[in-house]
Amino acid sequence: MNDPxxxxxxxxxxxxxxxxxxxxxxxxxRQFIRGAAMLAAAGIVMIGPQAWxxxxxxxxxxxxxxxxxxxxxxxxxxxxxxPYGDSQYYEQRPTIAIARGGDGxxxxxxxxxxxxxxxxxxxxxxxxxxLAFIHACGSPDPTRSHFDAQDYMESGTPGxxxxxxxxxxxxxxxxxxxxxxxxxxxxxxxxPRILSGPLPVANVxxxxxxxxxxxxxxxxxxxxFDGLYSGDDALSRAYHEGRIARQKLxxxxxxxxxxADNGAPPPNGFSDxxxxxxxxxxxxxxxxLAFLALGGWDTHVSQGAAKGQLxxxxxxxxxxLASFVKDLGPAYxxxxxxxxxxxxxxxxxxxxxxxxxxxxxxxxxxxGRVRGRRIYTQWEGLAPADLYQERDVPVTTDFRExxxxxxxxxMGLPASQINRIFPGRQPESGNTSGLIKA
Amino acid sequence: xxxxxxxxxxxxxLGFGPRPGDLEAVQRVGVERYVAQQLSPESIPEPGDxxxxxxxxxxxRMTPVELFVEFQQPVRDADKDDPxxxxxxxxxxxxxxxxxxxxxxxxxxxxxxxxxxVMAAFxxxxxxxxxxxxxxxxxxxxxxxxxxxxxxxxxxxxxxxxTAKHPAMLFYLDNWQNTAPNSPxxxxxxxxxxxxxxxxxxxxxxxxxNGGYTQNDVIALAHILxxxxxxxxxxxxxxxxxxxxxxxxxxxxxFFGPFAFRRMRNPNNPARxxxxxxxxxxxxxxxxHDSAEQSILGRxxxxxxxxxxxxxxxxxxxxxxxxxxxxxxxxxxxxxDDPPSALVERxxxxxLASDGNIREVLAAMFTSSEFWDRRYYNNSKxxxxxxxxxxxxxATGAPLINVLPLAGTMSQMGMPLYGCQTPDGxxxxxxxxxxxxxMMLRLSFATALGAGRLPLDRRPDDDSAGRAGLGKAGRxxxxxxxxxxxxxxxxxxxxxxxxxxxxxxxxRTAEAVESAPAQLRAPLILGSPEFMLR
Numbered sequence: 017m018n019d020p021x022x023x024x025x026x027x028x029x030x031x032x033x034x035x036x037x038x039x040x041x042x043x044x045x046r047q048f049i050r051g052a053a054m055l056a057a058a059g060i061v062m063i064g065p066q067a068w069x070x071x072x073x074x075x076x077x078x079x080x081x082x083x084x085x086x087x088x089x090x091x092x093x094x095x096x097x098x099p100y101g102d103s104q105y106y107e108q109r110p111t112i113a114i115a116r117g118g119d120g121x122x123x124x125x126x127x128x129x130x131x132x133x134x135x136x137x138x139x140x141x142x143x144x145x146x147l148a149f150i151h152a153c154g155s156p157d158p159t160r161s162h163f164d165a166q167d168y169m170e171s172g173t174p175g176x177x178x179x180x181x182x183x184x185x186x187x188x189x190x191x192x193x194x195x196x197x198x199x200x201x202x203x204x205x206x207x208p209r210i211l212s213g214p215l216p217v218a219n220v221x222x223x224x225x226x227x228x229x230x231x232x233x234x235x236x237x238x239x240x241f242d243g244l245y246s247g248d249d250a251l252s253r254a255y256h257e258g259r260i261a262r263q264k265l266x267x268x269x270x271x272x273x274x275x276a277d278n279g280a281p282p283p284n285g286f287s288d289x290x291x292x293x294x295x296x297x298x299x300x301x302x303x304x305l306a307f308l309a310l311g312g313w314d315t316h317v318s319q320g321a322a323k324g325q326l327x328x329x330x331x332x333x334x335x336x337l338a339s340f341v342k343d344l345g346p347a348y349x350x351x352x353x354x355x356x357x358x359x360x361x362x363x364x365x366x367x368x369x370x371x372x373x374x375x376x377x378x379x380x381x382x383x384g385r386v387r388g389r390r391i392y393t394q395w396e397g398l399a400p401a402d403l404y405q406e407r408d409v410p411v412t413t414d415f416r417e418x419x420x421x422x423x424x425x426x427m428g429l430p431a432s433q434i435n436r437i438f439p440g441r442q443p444e445s446g447n448t449s450g451l452i453k454a
Numbered sequence: 455x456x457x458x459x460x461x462x463x464x465x466x467x468l469g470f471g472p473r474p475g476d477l478e479a480v481q482r483v484g485v486e487r488y489v490a491q492q493l494s495p496e497s498i499p500e501p502g503d504x505x506x507x508x509x510x511x512x513x514x515r516m517t518p519v520e521l522f523v524e525f526q527q528p529v530r531d532a533d534k535d536d537p538x539x540x541x542x543x544x545x546x547x548x549x550x551x552x553x554x555x556x557x558x559x560x561x562x563x564x565x566x567x568x569x570x571x572v573m574a575a576f577x578x579x580x581x582x583x584x585x586x587x588x589x590x591x592x593x594x595x596x597x598x599x600x601x602x603x604x605x606x607x608x609x610x611x612x613x614x615x616x617t618a619k620h621p622a623m624l625f626y627l628d629n630w631q632n633t634a635p636n637s638p639x640x641x642x643x644x645x646x647x648x649x650x651x652x653x654x655x656x657x658x659x660x661x662x663x664n665g666g667y668t669q670n671d672v673i674a675l676a677h678i679l680x681x682x683x684x685x686x687x688x689x690x691x692x693x694x695x696x697x698x699x700x701x702x703x704x705x706x707x708x709f710f711g712p713f714a715f716r717r718m719r720n721p722n723n724p725a726r727x728x729x730x731x732x733x734x735x736x737x738x739x740x741x742x743h744d745s746a747e748q749s750i751l752g753r754x755x756x757x758x759x760x761x762x763x764x765x766x767x768x769x770x771x772x773x774x775x776x777x778x779x780x781x782x783x784x785x786x787x788x789x790x791d792d793p794p795s796a797l798v799e800r801x802x803x804x805x806l807a808s809d810g811n812i813r814e815v816l817a818a819m820f821t822s823s824e825f826w827d828r829r830y831y832n833n834s835k836x837x838x839x840x841x842x843x844x845x846x847x848x849a850t851g852a853p854l855i856n857v858l859p860l861a862g863t864m865s866q867m868g869m870p871l872y873g874c875q876t877p878d879g880x881x882x883x884x885x886x887x888x889x890x891x892x893m894m895l896r897l898s899f900a901t902a903l904g905a906g907r908l909p910l911d912r913r914p915d916d917d918s919a920g921r922a923g924l925g926k927a928g929r930x931x932x933x934x935x936x937x938x939x940x941x942x943x944x945x946x947x948x949x950x951x952x953x954x955x956x957x958x959x960x961x962r963t964a965e966a967v968e969s970a971p972a973q974l975r976a977p978l979i980l981g982s983p984e985f986m987l988r
Contacts, residue, residue, distance in 0.1 A: 167876065217891070231901040240966070251986060254892070261890055
């Protein structure tokens with residue numbers, strides 16, 4: 017694991033290993049509930065959860081959403097959607113290949129590719145035709161640096177380092193209508209590169225940190241600042257938008273805690289975060305874009321096959337996404353979920369039972385309007401001569417191409433806007449036409 | 455502007471805002487004299503406490519090679535099957551970054567060479583490296599110590615050369631791998647041209663994005679910089695063909711250990727004398743260099759070795775586009791987000807006339823009528839998270855034993871120290887930093903600091919109180935004034951705080967502060983619109 021970004025994400029997302037963390041969280045939770053009660057007592061005008069739910073029920077058929085999940089550290093796409101029809105796959109991976117039959121066998125998808133059994137909970141989505149994969153997909157830039165490749169995938173401009181904003185912020189800017197402070201939500205401690213830019217982004221801290229209010233959540237404190245920012249200047253406007261965003265997020269956290277108190281299983285890890293995100297989206301139609309990142313995919317050593325490190329990371333992701341779809345309910349029809357990773361890994365298994373940095377990878381696309389049960393790819397096979405630099409899956413589909421289709425046919429953006437979001441993209445790379453139902 | 459306003463303006467722009475007593479001190483000597491002093495930082499004695507504290511951070515005095523041997527090698531050598539050993543090695547390596555963060559913050563909070571400190575932060579950001587990329591985690595602090603601070607107010611060409619040869623920059627922008635195709639030194643991942651550094655060198659460091667260079671210039675510059683790389687600490691290395699063979703430790707296949715590096719730092723060493731080895735771990739790999747004649751920016755660079763690169767840096771540093779780019783960036787930082795073009799032009803002229811003397815360009819700006827124009831007083835520059843946090847702690851005069859809460863707050867606000875991923879550094883404009891979430895976090899920080907609820911006055915490991923106010927990453931925690939706090943520092947006195955800041959508040963702010971409960975008055979001053987700006 018020589019991937020500092022992945023480690024950073026992992027370190028920040030969970031401090032439950034800290035002694036006393038449990039007790040402190042319990043205190044924090046009580047304080048928070050008290051804070052919420054005080055908020056109500058103070059008579060602060062607040063968009064209540066009920067009003068919010070009512071808005072969601074009333075529905076807004078044009079409110080399409082896009083959720084992006086980033087697997088930081090470069091997941092091994094060849095063991096995720098397995099080209100079991102290529103004999104080279106088994107030759108190149110003597111100890112880490114996923115078997116065709118027997119214990120821990122892959123789940124056949126289309127007679128050539130199979131799904132890692134750790135992702136079994138996604139098979140209903142595959143069966144009902146709302147899950148698709150794009151194989152041999154990735155960035156046209158040849159870098160094998162996590163840093164650069166993630167940067168390029170988030171800026172949306174491979175090879176250009178000076179792009180100041182992330183492509184999701186540019187998407188937000190392109191969406192019609194007035195922009196609300198919760199239009200884009202990031203799960204994590206800071207605004208990630210992909211969402212950074214001129215438009216505001218709401219942050220929902222990951223894991224247990226999500227339960228932690230900040231000093232300004234104390235209504236007495238908050239009220240005192242109102243007098244300072246009562247004007248119509250830019251600072252006052254930002255202040256008021258910030259208050260509204262925090263009130264909304266607080267209301268959601270409150271609902272979450274009520275649900276947990278009603279005997280729901282204690283939330284943990286990714287399922288917890290996706291569950292929270294799903295509830296936020298289902299309740300708040302103003303959320304159009306959401307992003308979260310997961311680390312731990314940089315499997316240079318002992319990645320395992322049907323069992324082991326990679327499977328242990330994939331299972332909670334698959335389970336989390338499956339419950340996310342369930343929690344979304346009808347909102348799934350208006351949602352597209354993209355799962356991306358900066359590059360793939362070597363076809364050949366290395367000397368440590370792992371794989372090294374490669375090139376092409378697999379992208380997942382899920383959603384009510386996705387034409388799924390299909391693998392979109394220009395598959396060249398795994399013979400050495402057909403590989404990129406004779407070692408990696410080539411990139412035959414520019415990652416921006418399927419995203420552009422989602423932005424056009426799902427989010428309803430015109431081609432001129434999409435070209436501004438992804439300047440310099442090679443249109444029509446790969447074979448993803450029909451990915452989104454018109 | 456009144457006299458107080460002029461003094462406050464100078465403290466806010468040349469430095470990170472007043473500490474208690476600073477405003478009176480500036481008014482005593484006069485603003486002109488203060489500016490002149492700040493332009494000669496070597497004439498201002500640093501406080502002994504600060505000097506001693508910085509001196510106690512021992513990794514700050516280590517070269518990149520020493521840092522590698524002591525902190526990176528153990529990580530690499532740690533048994534893969536021994537997670538505890540690896541964890542320990544990683545923890546020790548993290549200490550290097552912690553010391554760099556501590557040094558930067560205490561210098562900014564306690565320093566009296568205000569302008570020099572601002573310029574150090576400015577230039578680090580201009581020549582940004584990202585501590586999250588591999589070896590930059592242990593080299594970013596050294597980069598600041600060795601390449602940035604010594605030249606922050608000197609000649610731009612010296613600064614440019616120091617950054618070009620520093621291992622942190624060579625690693626961050628990949629030039630250490632930049633190799634002439636088919637050269638004798640080609641091996642492994644050293645297998646071709648890498649344009650990354652050459653591009654940013656022109657686009658960000660010198661000419662600017664519209665500085666009149668072409669893709670062909672980028673490629674030619676990349677060829678010129680082939681072979682500009684790193685020594686291989688502790689490993690095998692090949693000597694360049696013209697290398698003095700009598701140095702046993704430089705013979706082909708010779709071994710580089712810590713002792714070798716001590717010799718390498720010796721200025722009498724012949725390899726140092728001909729510039730092939732830099733002071734801090736730079737090494738010119740002649741066998742990976744493309745020595746062919748090149749043409750950049752319409753000038754011919756004759757065939758040669760390392761001198762081609764030096765010549766190219768000369769050309770870039772003296773180019774009028776660079777003069778304009780640097781002047782614009784100064785004026786944007788010190789005067790206004792959209793600085794007056796007449797001022798930028800005058801500064802660029804001074805840059806060219808003084809052969810890139812940073813001090814002269816700054817002096818031209820600080821004596822301009824634009825800098826002192828009323829319209830730029832306390833309304834044109836919205837503080838970055840770094841400036842907001844540092845100026846807050848300065849204004850309160852709070853004791854600062856533990857910098858973690860401040861570093862954590864900066865991260866939470868999206869501006870982690872040494873944590874900017876992209877080579878263009880953080881922006882300093884209102885557009886970049888004013889957003890709803892930012893306001894919520896600033897006011898939360900103002901409340902915690904103003905109410906004495908940040909554990910700044912105790913070591914993080916002294917007792918549980920050190921981290922009681924903060925999560926693992928130094929996050930801000932809620933405050934409940936009704937409960938009994940787990941720890942408390944003496945909160946700043948609101949009247950003194952207002953005095954420190956010159957009591958220059960709008961009627962709206964003054965009224966809000968006066969009508970607030972006593973414990974919220976200092977938070978309100980720190981959270982006021984006036985204090986968001988500089």
